[in-house]
């Protein structure tokens with residue numbers, strides 16, 4: 001059984017069906033991508049998984065338990081970690097103190113008395129922000145702040161790591177290093193579930209990808225299969241390779257961005 005199972009989840013906001021019978025998994029040792037056009041329901045799925053949003057129907061199972069009714073803090077305590085699109089760090093604290101506080105909030109007495117095994121300096125190093133350790137969080141570049149967000153999340157030692165557009169604001173070199181870090185985290189047994197618009201990153205590191213469109217999972221599979229799936233191409237582009245073969249017109253610049 002996979003570490004996380006999202007089972008037939010529906011979320012309705014009044015007349016809007018944000019998620020429609022979505023079923024997908026994320027497992028230990030794997031990087032799973034959750035992609036889809038704007039408004040497809042990705043963030044709402046994350047909210048359901050973390051407990052911010054109760055589903056209208058369906059279940060969330062985590063470590064073989066039905067956690068659908070669990071509050072956010074209980075899921076966090078059991079190893080569900082999340083970064084947000086909007087940066088959440090404490091601006092007036094240093095980068096180091098932001099990570100320390102995150103660790104102490106999650107780590108309890110062992111962390112408060114310096115007895116936990118998590119080494120804050122090593123974590124800053126690992127994420128690549130050690131040089132900024134003494135800077136105030138509100139003075140660092142956006143890309144670094146994004147990495148700080150990841151460090152704060154890792155400070156809670158998550159078993160399931162949910163990343164919401166983690167590479168936005170990172171330059172190419174930072175994105176490459178970030179991708180390598182994700183691969184390492186998965187190799188250590190973490191389940192990584194990532195919402196991300198950078199298709200090079202998604203296609204480069206994900207073991208499996210689930211594609212949402214209008215709240216429905218329209219495809220699940222390995223990157224190569226997803227890239228060539230006509231349903232996925234149409235969802236993103238309003239156009240697929242099949243249409244090209246049939247001689248229909250297209251915006252080739254957009255197609256290249258997603259399928260190259």
Ligand SMILES: Nc1ncnc2c1ncn2[C@@H]1O[C@H](COP(=O)(O)OP(=O)(O)OP(=O)(O)O)[C@@H](O)[C@H]1O
Pocket residue numbers: 013016017018036037038039040041042043044045
């Ligand atoms: N609290 C809410 N109340 C009403 N509608 C909502 C609410 N939250 C999300 N929606 C709607 O649900 C749909 C899915 O939104 P969601 O934010 O989950 O999509 P997304 O795939 O994360 O989009 P993006 O890539 O733009 O962040 C959208 O139509 C959105 O307008």
